[in-house]
Amino acid sequence: MIAEFVQAEREPAEAWTAREARTLTADAASLLAEWHHYAILELTRLECFEPDVRWIGRVLGLHPDEVNVALNRLLRLGLLEMSDAGRWTDAGHAVASFEDFSTRTVTGLAERVRGLRSARALPSHRSATTVAVTIERCRDAVSRLERFRHQLVDDLEGGGSGRDQVYRLELAFYPIADLDPKEH
């Protein structure tokens, strides 16, 4: 018993972040597999909505504990917001269909897991943009990205001794829709 306690007390930091990531993944799986999570978000849109787990439970035929477990999952993955006393909203107002809900669930999971990795607040950057372009500019962009990557890596590796971090640099530029009718 004492050995178990000591073991738990000595759990390395990596262990709890891994456990938290597993819990968040289980949250996401439950959100997608169990109908009532999406139903709760749908309820928040109703004018007659009452921010009361007893009311939600009555409407959906669930025990208040089941509602609270569902609320925890929605809050942890950033899909629900209790913004003012008595006002619960679909966070970001972005969920208009079950497809949106699925997308937001997966995005929420990715954001939270990424947050765990950067819990030490190390500098990082991640961004994406979708643009309509011509094929000539795409070829030029690919060349420029290659040059940029080499230049940045040279700069990063030129910092001398005392390196204390390992980072991954990813650049992605790829077609998502071909709008040229001649190609078909």
Add this chain to the structure above:
Amino acid sequence: MGRPVMQWQILAKDPERLSTFYAKLFAWKIDANNPLGYRRADTGSKSGIGGGFWPAGPEGHALVQLFVEVDDVKQYAARVAELGGSVVIPPQALPAGDELAIVRDLEGLSFGLMKTAKR
């Protein structure tokens, strides 16, 4: 005002069973008649701090959390992240007007930040 520990919370896989256990053991009164269905424990004493029981969910496990009273939950949640901790549940406004966030410290222990509404 300081930043006192205001409340304990037991997360339980079966909060009904566990709250009944403590009620029988210490003659505590458990009241879940509130908008969150939160099982508040009345210990029958003005000494010590109050607490309650909350469902951990099937994927969770039983644990005890402490809640620290702060004057600005958002600010303290941001401070947790700055110091290397993480935010589990971002600041929320509860139905009775209290504000709450659940965060983790550097060793993964979760605890609550709360601002009690003036009543």
